[in-house]
Amino acid sequence: MPGLRATFEQAVSKHLSAAARLSASRTAAESLGEPAPEPAVVNAESALAARLTTAAAELADTPGWVRIGEGRLHSGGFPMYVPFLGAAHLRLSTAATDPRVAGLIRSIVLQALATHAAGQARILAVDTESVGATFAPLRPLVDGGIMNSPATDTAGFTAVLDQAEKHVKAGLRGEAGGVLILAVASVPPLSETVAARLAALARSGIQAGLYLVAAGVDELPDAVNITVDDHMRVGNPPRTPFGTRDGLAVPVAFDPLPGNDYLVAESHRLADRARAAAELAFTDLIPADLWTDDPASGLATMAGRDANGPVVLRFDDGTPHWLIGGRTGGGKTVFLLDVLYGLAARYSPQDLSLFLLDFKEGVSFTEFTPQQSDPSYIPHARVVGVESDREYGAAILRELDAEMTRRSVVMKRHGVARYAELRAHQRVPRIVCFIDEFQVLFAGNDRLAQEAAALLENLARKGRSYGVHLVLASQTTSGIEALYAKRDSIFGQFGLRVALPGATSVLDPQNTAAQGLRLGEAVINTDGGAVGGDRKIRFPNAQADPTTLHRLRVDMWQRRGEMAPPTVFYGYKPVHIDDNMDYAALVATDQPEVMLGRRVDAALNTARVRLDGAPGRHISIVGGDDAGAQMLEAATASLARQRPSARYLVAGLAEPAVARRTAALLGESATLLSDPAAVAQAISELAETVGPTYLIGFGLDVLNLDMMGKKAFSTVLRQGPATGVHVLGWWRSLRRFTDDVGGSQGKEDVCYSVVLNVPGAELLGHFGMAATSWQPRPGRALLIDRHANTQDLIVPFTDRDRYDDQLMLG
Numbered sequence: 001m002p003g004l005r006a007t008f009e010q011a012v013s014k015h016l017s018a019a020a021r022l023s024a025s026r027t028a029a030e031s032l033g034e035p036a037p038e039p040a041v042v043n044a045e046s047a048l049a050a051r052l053t054t055a056a057a058e059l060a061d062t063p064g065w066v067r068i069g070e071g072r073l074h075s076g077g078f079p080m081y082v083p084f085l086g087a088a089h090l091r092l093s094t095a096a097t098d099p100r101v102a103g104l105i106r107s108i109v110l111q112a113l114a115t116h117a118a119g120q121a122r123i124l125a126v127d128t129e130s131v132g133a134t135f136a137p138l139r140p141l142v143d144g145g146i147m148n149s150p151a152t153d154t155a156g157f158t159a160v161l162d163q164a165e166k167h168v169k170a171g172l173r174g175e176a177g178g179v180l181i182l183a184v185a186s187v188p189p190l191s192e193t194v195a196a197r198l199a200a201l202a203r204s205g206i207q208a209g210l211y212l213v214a215a216g217v218d219e220l221p222d223a224v225n226i227t228v229d230d231h232m233r234v235g236n237p238p239r240t241p242f243g244t245r246d247g248l249a250v251p252v253a254f255d256p257l258p259g260n261d262y263l264v265a266e267s268h269r270l271a272d273r274a275r276a277a278a279e280l281a282f283t284d285l286i287p288a289d290l291w292t293d294d295p296a297s298g299l300a301t302m303a304g305r306d307a308n309g310p311v312v313l314r315f316d317d318g319t320p321h322w323l324i325g326g327r328t329g330g331g332k333t334v335f336l337l338d339v340l341y342g343l344a345a346r347y348s349p350q351d352l353s354l355f356l357l358d359f360k361e362g363v364s365f366t367e368f369t370p371q372q373s374d375p376s377y378i379p380h381a382r383v384v385g386v387e388s389d390r391e392y393g394a395a396i397l398r399e400l401d402a403e404m405t406r407r408s409v410v411m412k413r414h415g416v417a418r419y420a421e422l423r424a425h426q427r428v429p430r431i432v433c434f435i436d437e438f439q440v441l442f443a444g445n446d447r448l449a450q451e452a453a454a455l456l457e458n459l460a461r462k463g464r465s466y467g468v469h470l471v472l473a474s475q476t477t478s479g480i481e482a483l484y485a486k487r488d489s490i491f492g493q494f495g496l497r498v499a500l501p502g503a504t505s506v507l508d509p510q511n512t513a514a515q516g517l518r519l520g521e522a523v524i525n526t527d528g529g530a531v532g533g534d535r536k537i538r539f540p541n542a543q544a545d546p547t548t549l550h551r552l553r554v555d556m557w558q559r560r561g562e563m564a565p566p567t568v569f570y571g572y573k574p575v576h577i578d579d580n581m582d583y584a585a586l587v588a589t590d591q592p593e594v595m596l597g598r599r600v601d602a603a604l605n606t607a608r609v610r611l612d613g614a615p616g617r618h619i620s621i622v623g624g625d626d627a628g629a630q631m632l633e634a635a636t637a638s639l640a641r642q643r644p645s646a647r648y649l650v651a652g653l654a655e656p657a658v659a660r661r662t663a664a665l666l667g668e669s670a671t672l673l674s675d676p677a678a679v680a681q682a683i684s685e686l687a688e689t690v691g692p693t694y695l696i697g698f699g700l701d702v703l704n705l706d707m708m709g710k711k712a713f714s715t716v717l718r719q720g721p722a723t724g725v726h727v728l729g730w731w732r733s734l735r736r737f738t739d740d741v742g743g744s745q746g747k748e749d750v751c752y753s754v755v756l757n758v759p760g761a762e763l764l765g766h767f768g769m770a771a772t773s774w775q776p777r778p779g780r781a782l783l784i785d786r787h788a789n790t791q792d793l794i795v796p797f798t799d800r801d802r803y804d805d806q807l808m809l810g
């Protein structure tokens with residue numbers, strides 16, 4: 001029987017130690033009924049030995065074979081290996097309540113892990129009759145995430161069967177990564193149902209990457225049967241090269257039990273190895289070729305890996321929006337960089353747009369904007385807002401909402417209903433809008449909060465059809481709960497949850513998967529946070545590899561073509577008129593538009609108001625904040641460029657230094673008046689003047705005009721614009737301003753007001769209801785246009801130094 005001989009040789013080749021090899025081969029030949037090799041036939045024996053040595057070397061590192069003990073031959077022993085992973089299950093007739101069997105199971109588990117590539121094999125342990133004692137020395141495997149906490153009761157055993165079945169199902173679909181070993185050290189008497197489940201697992205396991213080593217069970221299909229009494233006997237292994245019908249002819253002695261220290265140390269080694277293997281490098285997340293993926297059916301990027309392999313996160317119909325939670329310092333910035341670089345590398349800027357908003361000092365988006373020190377940036381970014389105002393957030397949401405409307409019009413025209421179909425007609429990008437500390441949008445529970453909630457809800461509901469995706473993140477429980485409390489219906493749209501260390505409420509309250517997460521780990525749940533839908537991943541630290549990051553960014557930036565840089569809003573930065581492109585472009589005109597600052601709208605337009613001949617064309621700046629003086633200076637500078645030959649009367653009643661600077665800027669066309677009486681006199685003359693003349697009033701509240709003065713001022717305000725006379729004045733008190741314009745009768749005579757640090761409630765009398773939600777804050781102003789009936793948040797033009805000082809102090 002040459003086949004039998006060959007197979008036995010193969011088995012033996014695996015089993016023999018170098019020392020035993022020659023004598024074992026002689027015995028092997030005997031056991032096959034062949035004539036024992038003549039001691040004299042040294043040449044033949046040497047030839048066999050050489051063949052065995054070669055074969056053994058080839059097989060030495062073959063994963064899957066495990067040593068169970070020492071095969072006993074007449075003339076000595078040899079290491080006894082049996083085929084396991086990749087070939088068969090193992091059934092031991094006695095449970096691990098027999099310490100020798102317990103030792104064997106531990107040994108098999110460790111060998112199975114050791115002969116597989118790190119991270120490629122995992123253990124599901126069951127030990128109901130010894131309360132898990134069999135696996136106790138292997139505890140580091142549990143901590144390393146490659147073994148479960150052993151099931152010690154029937155319920156636990158059932159749960160393990162569920163998991164094994166899940167693995168088999170995934171394996172049969174070709175989706176399971178790695179090998180799963182179901183190590184049953186002991187079980188309670190099996191009910192018929194449970195026995196049938198175990199048998200079914202065994203039958204389908206081998207083709208699906210599940211292997212059982214089961215002790216104390218009566219039957220197991222496709223298993224190498226090992227009968228235990230004084231020693232072991234290896235029964236007929238199925239589908240293996242082991243030959244005889246009765247199994248292997250040699251008895252097998254148990255190996256001596258290794259010490260606990262060895263088991264613990266080996267478990268640590270394997271766990272560490274698995275951890276190291278689970279560690280992806282940032283470069284593993286980035287595809288070899290840039291911008292080759294098609295966004296039609298969704299966006300996908302690799303975020304990290306778990307024991308089953310790489311974990312890919314998607315924006316698609318199943319998980320159109322994501323919700324991320326984690327404490328400060330929990331790794332959110334790093335996780336986001338992984339994801340955003342991953343996406344940006346896969347999809348071109350024509351196929352993916354990024355809108356990035358941050359409402360508190362959190363994630364910084366320097367990678368997405370040109371910096372002075374590094375002009376390269378990720379060209380997918382369309383909007384970047386850092387420490388943004390709620391108003392800016394709402395403006396961006398409105399912009400996205402409008403984009404959905406635009407897309408819906410095109411889709412209707414083509415009679416299609418899905419983004420993928422729209423792409424067949426028009427190459428519009430998918431949009432990912434990331435909002436950090438999104439709950440700030442809802443703060444205040446005012447009109448703006450309601451609008452933001454409604455916009456978010458609409459985007460969350462309809463976004464998937466139009467290729468618009470939201471990623472909301474928060475560091476606080478209350479942040480996440482704010483979303484839930486706002487509209488339950490929004491919460492449900494966030495199918496993909498990412499829990500980073502310290503995350504509390506992104507997962508279902510019953511779901512404890514995020515407990516004990518460490519930095520660099522996250523729980524990914526694609527089932528809306530429900531228990532059981534979790535994958536615990538490790539993600540690489542993008543910041544640890546700045547060189548690669550930079551190279552990738554420069555590469556993308558150089559390919560950006562016509563792609564314009566994003567609109568950038570740094571909420572904490574002052575804006576200076578000298579940096580404003582519109583200011584730089586001003587030319588002389590008799591229809592001047594005075595520039596006051598930057599609007600907090602999606603396009604971050606310059607805030608400008610027209611000073612033409614229509615009634616009310618004056619500007620009041622109201623509030624004690626000395627930003628008022630600086631804004632007036634900037635406004636005057638913008639006016640001077642358009643009206644270089646006009647007359648300017650500069651009243652320096654407050655902030656005299658700024659007033660002087662302003663007069664100096666205007667040159668010969670300016671008259672600086674520092675005395676209230678002189679200013680009052682000038683006003684009465686203005687009432688008779690024909691323009692173009694501008695009164696630039698620093699601290700008009702000082703005037704305290706008498707009856708005549710008030711009358712003259714009213715005349716200037718009411719009739720001035722028609723004759724080319726306009727007032728640009730700063731009042732440090734609202735009361736003085738309303739008084740100077742003649743109370744409610746004069747309200748309409750000044751149609752533009754910029755309110756600084758005057759609380760909204762105080763504005764009611766003069767400006768009406770709409771302005772009362774104004775909350776004064778440094779670096780912001782409310783621009784009220786009475787005639788257009790608008791109130792808009794602006795960042796007023798101020799001096800650079802002032803805010804630099806403040807920032808340094810802060």
Ligand SMILES: Nc1ncnc2c1ncn2[C@@H]1O[C@H](COP(=O)(O)OP(=O)(O)OP(=O)(O)O)[C@@H](O)[C@H]1O
Pocket residue numbers: 326327328329330331332333334335362363519520521539540541542
């Ligand atoms: N995957 C990782 N591997 C190793 N270290 C990490 C990983 N992710 C984060 N870290 C470490 O944790 C630190 C904090 O991470 P990160 O800045 O991303 O947190 P954050 O949640 O954004 O914090 P904050 O909101 O306070 O800025 C990083 O500087 C880094 O040292």
